Amino acid sequence: MVLVQLVPTARPEAGSPSAGDLLALARDASPDARQRLLLGVAALCDASPPSGELSPVLGEIFLTLARQAEREVRKALSEKLAHADWAPVALVNVLALDEIEIARPVLTSSPILQDDDLLRIMIEASIEHQIAIARRPQISGRVADAVIERGEPAVLTALATNRTADLSVDSVRRLVEHSRRIAALRAPLTRHPRLTEALAEQMYHWVGTALRQSITARFNVDDRVLGDAVYDAVEGVLRQARPDENAQDDPDRDEMERRLIDKLQSAGQLRAGFLIRAIREKRLSLFVHGLAALGGFAADDVREALAAPTPEALYYACAAVNIDRAVFPTLLAELRKLNQSLPGEGGEPIWLRGALSSNSAARAFRVLIADNHREFKAAV
Structure with a gap:
């Protein structure tokens, strides 16, 4: 079997297959030829992106060939299409639901995936897929809120490390509440740009010494006052009255x-x-x-x-x-x-x-x- 390695070049068109090459591969029904044809068509489209919406016929060709391709070829295709704004929607969604090593490039980068696609993938796919979505740059507040609502510790932690996610004040507040039980959330939240002073004071009561120092340094919080507050x-x-005035067995x-x-x-x-x-x-x-x-x-x-x-x-x-x-x-x-x-x-x-x-x-x-x-x- 021949595997085609996709290596970006300064001039994409130089590595694009000729029409004759693709025609010869199309006439060859072997699995190897089908995989080379798939990558060849992707390279050709990358060099000369289709204008307007991708032809439905071309999209169907992509989808059919991708379903027949082996794992390494699907992985290479996912990496190739991760930033392509011309990629077929159906194909990107199929790749996004593939095993995580194949899905990750499109989940984290593809401009084709919209909020509805990401929300569906969160329901249908694995925790690893959800983590990749939570790390996606500039995810919307709608997707971020869905992550918080599901409450998976590893996914919440990935979201807390994503500085570009569209988090509202209420979303950060809910993450802070989750950090009571999920220790891994605390460090990224103390450094998060949208953490407010009020939420930092709330977190102060359940974080360790090192993170308390981080909070006090960032917000100029009085460490002594906060340290004593919980004991009020x-x-x-x-x-209150001594035990002889209030019986110990008072329910x-x-x-x-x-x-x-x-x-x-x-x-x-x-x-x-x-x-x-x-x-x-x-x-x-x-x-x-x-x-x-x-x-x-x-x-x-x-x-x-x-x-x-x-x-x-x-x-x-x-x-x-x-x-x-x-x-x-x-x-x-x-x-x-x-x-x-x-x-x-x-x-x-x-x-x-x-x-x-x-x-x-x-x-x-x-x-x-x-x-x-x-x-x-x-x-x-």
């Missing part, structure tokens, strides 16, 4: 503290240090929900560990969220003061055995709680 609600809770208060923990976690501000602080402020319910959220545990399982005859399960839960084992004995003593001397003092002090990775500790906690459940069922 926490301080409001901790400054309304428990729900309020659970929502507070959810808010801190979604803002990326929930840390192990907060749990220690909650106990010092005698907020046992806040500790329970915070430990459950940080460790990915059920709150009832944390309560079970607090009511256990030994502190083993509680130690594993605390180790899973990176509470230092040297701190645990003091934390345990404070917890017992708030929790009717529970967990009990049975068993050996396992925190003296040595360090434990957070993953291992989380697994040990779940296994121990599951064993307790099985023992309870057996007893019943």
Whole structure:
């Protein structure tokens, strides 16, 4: 088989096949001749673009030959037609739905593809096709909004890196909201030219230290004020009446503290240090929900560990969220003061055995709680 390599030249007409060459290829029914004919016709049209709309007959010839061509030829054709404004619409759409290596050149560059074409391809094709569309220069607000509506993390990230996309303020706001759960969005959004100061302040609460520095440098934001803002609600809770005036088992208060923990976690501000602080402020319910959220545990399982005859399960839960084992004995003593001397003092002090990775500790906690459940069922 002979593959034709398409190499741009300073004078396209010099590489164009003659009418006699194309006629000879047209009379040859072999697959190789069909592929050479396809590329030859494309080269001829590129050298002398058809005036007006491409003849329907010529378009049908292109489409028929392309369907018969092998993968490498279709790929070469896609690269050849990527910037051609004379290319047959049907052919470009067929190539755009081909495998991604073939489709990418026309998806990212072809002037033939209109919004309706791109929206249809987003529905029918793969994630890789959607990423190529999201990276397309000057995509319209209509297409950008469709990308945001679908909410695919990799596609959203590609859109966030596209500085030429027609994004409205509301579109950027929706991307910022997505960046709460999609960390890959944060870096490109902090550098995006359409990010406003208000949206940057919103993002500040859930990005890392390096991106916070980028935001403060770009918008001259007061780092100290923003860093403290998320804790305002926490301080409001901790400054309220002491536990002896508001019972720990108050369901309304428990729900309020659970929502507070959810808010801190979604803002990326929930840390192990907060749990220690909650106990010092005698907020046992806040500790329970915070430990459950940080460790990915059920709150009832944390309560079970607090009511256990030994502190083993509680130690594993605390180790899973990176509470230092040297701190645990003091934390345990404070917890017992708030929790009717529970967990009990049975068993050996396992925190003296040595360090434990957070993953291992989380697994040990779940296994121990599951064993307790099985023992309870057996007893019943």
